[in-house]
Amino acid sequence: MADVVSRYLSFLGAGTGEDIAGLFAADAVVEDPVGGQVLQGRDALTSFYSRVTAAENSAELLTLRMAGNSAAFHFRVVTTTEDQVITIEPIDVITFDDHGLITGLRAHWSAEDVHTVTR
Template sequence: MGASRETILETIQKYVDLVATGSSADVVALYADGATVEDPVGSDVLTTREQIAAFYGALDGLEQEGRLLFARVAGNEAAFSFELVTKAGDQTYTLAPIDVMTFDDDGKITSMRAFWAGEDLIAGP
């Protein structure tokens, strides 16, 4: 049957909010058992909960803001873009990846692939 469009959109919004201001444990809780993460596309695919937790652990303690730019849902899949602004001292770093996710019947993320490259990271004052 699949998760409803509303459930998937809620998970996406939670993901954006938690990546910006939540803990890595909160982000990992959005993932189903056996989920995969490829961020960015072309890097090693993370296949264990421990690998995924370590990946998001790099965000813990950072001063960030995030906002969803757009989302498109089709069946149990979605593509969306969000802007993540990270503050480090007097510098800010802005990244707006396009993420493609699949979801299980409960709206948990079963796979995530993030489309971005180094030149998409914008540094500013």
């Protein structure tokens, strides 16, 4: 599970939508942020993560807790655009199947947690 979390964060910075979607089971469900749209399945995830990875991101793990078939982790994502540096530090929870594929991802963050600095 720690390896998958590490690859997820690495792919956020330097991967493609396909790279990230490949970490998930075929019928996996993503809610990012929690309370937002619920995405299910490889196509929807590839599309979603292609948009995410199109930006210039770097991601860093802050805290990881593993228990049962779940990993909860606090991390920092910094997205740099032409005129802004945007930092979010969500707490995500990922559940896994027996093959180590992600079956669900719930990302806990809201607009209040988005810190934007003009470059």
